[in-house]
Amino acid sequence: NAGVTQTPKFQVLKTGQSMTLQCAQDMNHNSMYWYRQDPGMGLRLIYYSASEGTTDKGEVPNGYNVSRLNKREFSLRLESAAPSQTSVYFCASLGGESVNYGYTFGSGTRLTVV
C-alpha cells in the first residue's frame, strides 16, 4: 500500500542510549517531516526536509539530528536519549497539487526513555 512507513513502532531506551527512527515514503513526495506529539502539546515540528539534499530545524530540534538519505527516506536520530524525549514520533510527507493537499502521516513510533 502506498504511504509512509515508520520503523520501529515501539521502543524503550535507557537514558543516554542512541537510536535512529526510520521513515520511508513511496509517493514520490519532495518534502518530509518529523513531528513529536505529547499530551496537551499537539504536534510539534522537529525537523523537515523540503527537498532531497536539504534539511531545516523546526520548533523543537534540540537533541535530534536528521538525514535525508534519498528522496524516499528521512531518518531521525537521538544521539543521547533523555526522559524528556519520551513521546510519539510521526513522520509525514507532502506533495502533489490537488484537493487532497496535505500531509500523509506514518503510523508513529512510541518511544519511552527510562
Add this chain to the structure above:
Amino acid sequence: QKEVEQDPGPLSVPEGAIVSLNCTYSNSAFQYFMWYRQYSRKGPELLMYTYSSGNKEDGRFTAQVDKSSKYISLFIRDSQPSDSATYLCAMSRPNFNKFYFGSGTKLNVKP
C-alpha cells in the same frame, strides 16, 4: 502566543448530535486550512481541506473559514460513534512547506 489555538476538550456528545469544533489563529497570512482526524494510537489523516475563506461540505462534514475573525470551524452532522477521535486543525501560508497545528480536540460520541 501560539500561532494556532484549539480547545483540547474532551467533548462528549450523544449519537446524532451536531458537533462544532473550532480553532483560532494569529497569522493573517494563513491561506490553507485543514482538519485532520486521529484515531487512538494511529497517525492523523486528512479529513477536510479549504483554501482561503468560505465553506466546504463533504457528506456529514462542513468546514468553515472566517478570515476576518481568524477563526475556523468543523461541523459534524448526525455524529456517529465512529466519529470518536481527536480532531486537529492545521494551517499554512502561500508558498509554504510546513503546517502549523492546533493541539487537537478529543471527541467522544456516545451510542
